[in-house]
Amino acid sequence: MKLEFDSQFLISVVFLGFVGLLCYLYTLLVEKPNRLRSKLMKQGINGPPPTLLLGNILELKKAQSATSKSFSETPSSHNCAALLLPLFDQWRDQYGQVFMFSLGPIQILCVNQPDIVREITVCTSLDLGKPAYQLKQLGPLVGKGILTSNGAKWVHQRKIVAPELYMEKVKGMMNIISESAVSVLNLWSNKIEAEGGVADIKIDECLRNFSGNVISRVCFGSNYAKNEEIFLKLNTLQELLSWKNMSRRIPGMSYLPTKTNREIWSLEKDVNEMIVQVVNERKKSAFEKDLLQMVIENVKDDNLSKEDIDSFIVDNCKNIYLAGYETTAVSATWCLMLLASNQDWQDRVRAEVLEICGGRIPDLSMLGKMKQLAMVINEVLRLYPPVTVVSREALKDMKFGNLDIPKGFNIWVMVVSFHTNPDIWGDDAYKFKPERFANGTIGSCKLPHVYMPFGVGPRVCLGQNLAILELKMIIALILSKFTFSLSPHYVHSPTLRLLIEPEHGVNILVKKL
Structure with missing residues (x-):
């Protein structure tokens, strides 16, 4: 009798543990991403619909494979954004200057609006930090960081040398x-x-x-x-x-x-x-x-x-x-x-x-x-920037311009797109023309703050x-x-x-x- 009771108890514990794991995974992979996206959708921000678990990864992978096979550009034109990240231009045209997409459960806000980009790049708050997903995925190369005592911010965000x-x-x-x-x-x-x-x-x-x-x-x-x-x-x-x-x-x-x-x-x-x-x-x-x-x-x-x-x-x-x-x-x-x-x-x-x-x-x-x-x-x-994307994560609810960005959302600034945008650099944006920098970076284009080959602001x-x-x-x-x-x-x-x-x-x- 006792053995039967122990077996039933063990089965119940295993079952409850399994249910708890499913609930946790559902919250992490489905409920939380949907909740974050809904907060931006209420502000009129949209993006490509994500698939369950994968988000927009398959679309990005397919576009990447297609461009690698079809590329035949000559050195006379240098439109790297269209070549290497074609979907982002398409999504910008379809959903506007600010849109969102997903890398699995990771929610990303892509910002192409220059005035908001200016606010983001000069933000000194550690609450706009290095993305946790980036530290996990690129950790073997850039290091995973050391948590401070409150467990919220990464030590390696500070400058190690003045x-x-x-x-x-x-x-x-x-x-x-x-x-x-x-x-x-x-x-x-x-x-x-x-x-x-x-x-x-x-x-x-x-x-x-x-x-x-x-x-x-x-x-x-x-x-x-x-x-x-x-x-x-x-x-x-x-x-x-x-x-x-x-x-x-x-x-x-x-x-x-x-x-x-x-x-x-x-x-x-x-x-x-x-x-x-x-x-x-x-x-x-x-x-x-x-x-x-x-x-x-x-x-x-x-x-x-x-x-x-x-x-x-x-x-x-x-x-x-x-x-x-x-x-x-x-x-x-x-x-x-x-x-x-x-x-x-x-x-x-x-x-x-x-x-x-x-x-x-x-x-x-x-x-x-x-x-x-x-x-x-x-x-x-400008044409081949070392930093192609400036990425940050909102470690608490933040506001830039008219955007309310919820805690947990990641922000991407597409440097390579800004660097060759004809609206900013002129009709010759895809051409090699060093004379545009004759008066330095300040006089190089209509919006010089979007020139950021090494990043900008306090985290340059x-x-x-x-x-x-x-x-x-x-x-x-x-x-x-x-x-x-x-x-x-x-x-x-x-x-x-x-x-x-x-x-x-x-x-x-x-x-x-």
């Missing part, structure tokens, strides 16, 4: 940037001589080596071999976590032991352990005045456990990698591609470089005088100044030594991973001046 101190560090290491650039010049010179005066060079790997060497020495000290191994693993992680792997956005998919997820977990573990090893070696060795030391100094007095301190340092090292390594390499690649296909601008910038430097390696003052080069770089970052990318200095140095030195044009092997095929990258790389024909 921008002015960061720049002082970078200015003091200009020799590292120039030495790394000169190594690229020497490599290209050897290839040109070996190939009889003209070399067909695939520049992507050379530029990654350049930026990797800089970020390794400026940020992480002299252990380049170890840092290079970390960079390679992070680069693989970036590919696995890119937009192309849309299936990971399906609820629960990132937790299943699929082949891709197992590889992601293994790489994340390896990278974290390697960074902690570098940090521990640093603590035992002589003091080095680099950014890693500044990160370590910044948290040593915080009331955090050793595990939290290690996690904080690892997260920020990953973010420095993204800002200073991959961003610089990809932007330099696009810059050389555009100069190779626009000979007049290549000649103009080269003449400026030769006049200012007179054959010398440029210093910080010389780089600051290169107005034509600055115009070109600004235009490159800390690594942007280092990236710009690297870009100016490598482009100036290449122009001073070589002339180049697009190789017949080049295929113009931008693709969206975490950054907009050339899917098949960039080949240019290079010869000495």
Whole structure:
């Protein structure tokens, strides 16, 4: 009798647990998203109808597959928004400047209204924070963050290094940037001589080596071999976590032991352990005045456990990698591609470089005088911005303009769409025209606040100044030594991973001046 009673009790507990789990999943995946959407629908905001559990993921995946197969654009037009994110333009035309869509249960408000974008980008409140879904999905690459005592905000939202101190560090290491650039010049010179005066060079790997060497020495000290191994693993992680792997956005998919997820977990573990090893070696060795030391100094007095301190340092090292390594390499690649296909601008910038430097390696003052080069770089970052989407999450109910955004909703600002909107930039918005920046970013278009290649406001990318200095140095030195044009092997095929990258790389024909 007792055994029968125990069995019935156990069955009841299991049944109630199962019912509770179903209720929880229904609330998380159905009731909460519907409740959030209804609050915006009452304000007249609509969007594509989501399917149960998947939201609009299948539509996005289908559109992405269609564009990757049909793309045949030439370098003369640079409408990356229509190419890489075609559905967003369609949804904007259909539902208005502000619309909503879903990535599974994740509700996203896409804002294309410039006055509201201005309010969002200058908001300093931590209640407009990094999206929780982004931290979960991209956590292996950017870090998952450390919760503060109230469990509501992420520690890594604060700046680990004051921008002015960061720049002082970078200015003091200009020799590292120039030495790394000169190594690229020497490599290209050897290839040109070996190939009889003209070399067909695939520049992507050379530029990654350049930026990797800089970020390794400026940020992480002299252990380049170890840092290079970390960079390679992070680069693989970036590919696995890119937009192309849309299936990971399906609820629960990132937790299943699929082949891709197992590889992601293994790489994340390896990278974290390697960074902690570098940090521990640093603590035992002589003091080095680099950014890693500044990160370590910044948290040593915080009331955090050793595990939290290690996690904080690892997260920020990953973010420095993204800002200073991959961003610089990809932007330099696009810059050389555009100069190779626009000979007049290549000649103009080269003449400026030769006049200012007179054959010398440029210093910080010389780089600051290169107005034509600055115009070109600004235009490159407009057409192929490192930040394609600025994303935030409302951690409490918030109001921007006439929009009441409920807690839990995510906000997207489509940078790549703003950067090439003909209503803002004119009929030549898809063309490479550096002269639009002749008066700086303020005079570049009707609404200059929508130009945000590194983000804007209080959360602007800390690594942007280092990236710009690297870009100016490598482009100036290449122009001073070589002339180049697009190789017949080049295929113009931008693709969206975490950054907009050339899917098949960039080949240019290079010869000495």
